[in-house]
Amino acid sequence: MRRNVTxxxxxxxxxxxxxATAGARDLSALLEAALRGGADAxxxxxxxxxxxxxxxxxxxxxxxxxxxxxALLINDRVDIACAVxxxxxxxxxxxxxxxxxxxxxxPGRLIGQSTHSLEQALAAQKQxxxxxxxxxxxxxxxxxxxxxxxxxxxxxxxxxxHLPVVCIGGIDAETLPRVVSAGARCIxxxxxxxxxxxxxxxxxxxxxxxxxxxxxASPASL
Amino acid sequence: MRRNVTxxxxxxxxxxxxxATAGARDLSALLEAALRGGADAxxxxxxxxxxxxxxxxxxxxxxxxxxxxxALLINDRVDIACAVxxxxxxxxxxxxxxxxxxxxxxPGRLIGQSTHSLEQALAAQKQxxxxxxxxxxxxxxxxxxxxxxxxxxxxxxxxxxHLPVVCIGGIDAETLPRVVSAGARCIxxxxxxxxxxxxxxxxxxxxxxxxxxxxxASPASL
Numbered sequence: 364m365r366r367n368v369t370x371x372x373x374x375x376x377x378x379x380x381x382x383a384t385a386g387a388r389d390l391s392a393l394l395e396a397a398l399r400g401g402a403d404a405x406x407x408x409x410x411x412x413x414x415x416x417x418x419x420x421x422x423x424x425x426x427x428x429x430x431x432x433x434a435l436l437i438n439d440r441v442d443i444a445c446a447v448x449x450x451x452x453x454x455x456x457x458x459x460x461x462x463x464x465x466x467x468x469x470p471g472r473l474i475g476q477s478t479h480s481l482e483q484a485l486a487a488q489k490q491x492x493x494x495x496x497x498x499x500x501x502x503x504x505x506x507x508x509x510x511x512x513x514x515x516x517x518x519x520x521x522x523x524x525h526l527p528v529v530c531i532g533g534i535d536a537e538t539l540p541r542v543v544s545a546g547a548r549c550i551x552x553x554x555x556x557x558x559x560x561x562x563x564x565x566x567x568x569x570x571x572x573x574x575x576x577x578x579x580a581s582p583a584s585l
Numbered sequence: 586m587r588r589n590v591t592x593x594x595x596x597x598x599x600x601x602x603x604x605a606t607a608g609a610r611d612l613s614a615l616l617e618a619a620l621r622g623g624a625d626a627x628x629x630x631x632x633x634x635x636x637x638x639x640x641x642x643x644x645x646x647x648x649x650x651x652x653x654x655x656a657l658l659i660n661d662r663v664d665i666a667c668a669v670x671x672x673x674x675x676x677x678x679x680x681x682x683x684x685x686x687x688x689x690x691x692p693g694r695l696i697g698q699s700t701h702s703l704e705q706a707l708a709a710q711k712q713x714x715x716x717x718x719x720x721x722x723x724x725x726x727x728x729x730x731x732x733x734x735x736x737x738x739x740x741x742x743x744x745x746x747h748l749p750v751v752c753i754g755g756i757d758a759e760t761l762p763r764v765v766s767a768g769a770r771c772i773x774x775x776x777x778x779x780x781x782x783x784x785x786x787x788x789x790x791x792x793x794x795x796x797x798x799x800x801x802a803s804p805a806s807l
Binding site for chain 1: 635636637638640661662663664665667668677678679680681682685686688689
């Protein structure tokens, strides 16, 4: 257990608060809705922000996630995660290597990495990631260039990787049961919450479905 | 003296190796030309690069600047400066605050900040910068939105700020004598080297002119 936030092995629903997807919406309000709806982890992503903008945004969000006992991870910027005292970073394959990030962050913060194949997932584990993202499971406009990995790979990755695996990419309330049936225990969403008419209700529905299906699919894992 | 590189108080010519300005040119070749021409400090700037790309580029450049005893500073990304073991960072007004950067970098690396007014220059000094950039002195296509500060401010800033002041913004061989006459002791260039037909010759000419005029303008400072 790090910094009094829920351990990532207990995560079910990971919500990416993404500036590009949220558009004109206030990110603090969006985050609060996601927290009320039951999000277990939050990632702040804003690829277009200056460092100052991202720092200020993270400073606004951190007290909210802290109150809820939910981890706040910063996308890409290890320096900003450090500067704001966030719970960790989420790295893409083109971001800083995990070991370099760990040297800056120290052992007390979480590092996750997006992976798109079993090889990348195993490499992330070897390099000391605390969790991995795996996907995209479905084609998604958030990552138009990425080829989807396919649901059949979930079981292989979750059995070979001894870290929490956060499945991602085009998951919504409709596709979620298939994702859980394929072996997912934790999922991440962007559009399904950030672009929802009612982000709190959308989060709650996903969380409820997820908890229910994960229980049905694998009682032992709870 | 930090890390066996020339102290920033002795800098005369600071060359920004900028991906956007260099276009298709190889940055290592450009850097080597600048070093042969007599650059005293190098900043690597690539606003479009992923963290991995910037890290790799910096890893290619660092042995070259180390051999020359010249400081390599990374633009904006404090985490990448740390990861690569660069000599420091250069921060814009929209990048991480100096104190946050210092907490990550420690006392052994250089921090510079771009400033555009006397107030910003004094603030940077108060926050612990090792040097400041000051400009833009002239309108420059590299920063199309920036209002130029005017040569008459150089004397005020250099007298009020007790840090090395690196004047920047549209300086070339033609405008350089006026800049030195106005009180500049160190200048930074982007286009004048990165966009030059012969970057080594361009650097050498600037350095020679600079050394000569600074000597004429203020023998005591050498």
